[in-house]
Amino acid sequence: VTLRVISAPWVLPGRHPERPGEAAPAIADGAVALDEGKVVAVGPREAIERRHGPGERLDAVLLPALVDAHLHLELSHMKGRVAGGAGLPTWIGLFVATRPGTRPGEAEQAMVAAAAELRAAGVAAVGDVSNTLASLEPLARAGLCGTVYHEVLGFTRDRFARYREAARAERGVRPAPRGLRVLESPHAVYSTNREDLWSLLRAGPGSIHLAEHPAEREFCRDGGGPFGHMYSALGAAEIERLRVQGGSPVVAAVEVGGLGPHHLAVHCVDLDDRDLELLARCGATVVLCPRSNQYISQLLPPLPRLLAAGVPLAVGTDSLASCPSLAPLADLAALRREFPEISAARLLPLAWNGAAVGAPHVGRLAPGLGPAPGVLAAPLDGARVEDPFEHLLSAFGVRARPFTWLAPNALEPR
Ligand SMILES: [Zn+2]
DSSP: OOOEEEEEEEEOOBBOSSOTTSBOOOEEEEEEEEETTEEEEEEEHHHHHHHHOOOEEOSEEEEEOEEEEEEOGGGGGGTTTSOOSSOHHHHHHHHHHHGGGOOTTHHHHHHHHHHHHHHHTTEEEEEEEESSSTTHHHHHHTTOEEEEEEEEOBSSHHHHHHHHHHHHHHHHHSOOOTTEEEEEEEOBTTSBOHHHHHHHHHTSSEEEEESOSHHHHHHHHHSOHHHHHHHHHTTOOGGGSOOOTTOOHHHIIIIITOOOTTEEEEEOOSOOHHHHHHHHHHOOEEEEOHHHHHHHHSOOOOHHHHHHHTOOEEEOOOOTTTSSOOOHHHHHHHHHHHOTTSOHHHHGGGGGOGGGGTOTTTTBOOTTTOSOEEEEEEEOTTOOOSOHHHIIIIIIITTTOOOEEEEEEOSSOO
């Protein structure tokens, strides 16, 4: 066995082994022992070196690789092309109007560059949303694992049936590469007729955009607002609109749709107290994409209330059409800045939630030769750091510096 021992001023073991929402304590003057990327031991340098021999010394913070639980790799070529600031319904309108201007090959090239950007940002596992499955290959080639949520939608039952059939055929000719699973998923409560939305949610694990903007509540209340106009414009019948007593998209997804622990609820910006209680009870993982929310709607998710309610959390970047980079650390840095009462140590576990995207081996340096989680080094360049969590968000993450990969992640959790 050829062990590689690496020591550093700080080692972060990642997700807490018993309390997954929290971070395991940082180890000052720590070390890791690796066997081809698998973690043999993590702990204080002295103890590790006594057992496994002297290691190489890095001036860095060592940590497990990260998770970007919500992105759309296939939209990477739309970077900087869709103006934000006027809210979600307006943004969707601009997006739909801009997308057909794509040149041949442009989307594919942009995806390869974006997958490389994910790696530089320390990402091992993704929750990628795709309509075309064109993201599968660039993700797999970059060594990323996790889930591609194959989005199906349709305002009328008829349109949904056709969309779904085409999606099924696409899955037939594009099998999932090693390390990635493909799950059929709804888009949002405002883009799919209620019958098909509910059957999708009840069918099993998946992801849904939820409560991203107050217009969703308006739509669920009486079928009106900007999304109601969209329905009318697209010729959907009254009966196919989703209406919920009290008008909450969260109530629609949880109480009627059966949102559960195997689902991702993405965004969750517009939440009242009842929504928070329902989310906590149903056990779905809420994926926060704060930079995208700020860009599109100048809104932020209610992070302190989500934490207080005990809702399981993860972080995502969303696509480059609404976010300047694919670095989950930069989204956590934005949350740290906007909610200074929430510590960096409380935020980092959001980027270590591999289990939420079907990659439970990612996000923790677990000793005992489990599948390789991916090990990163964030160079310190001589800086003396008191709080490595804070350093990662407020110094390293803000400047969007690239990580050094010390060992790659395994593709499969087995
Ligand atoms: Zn999205």
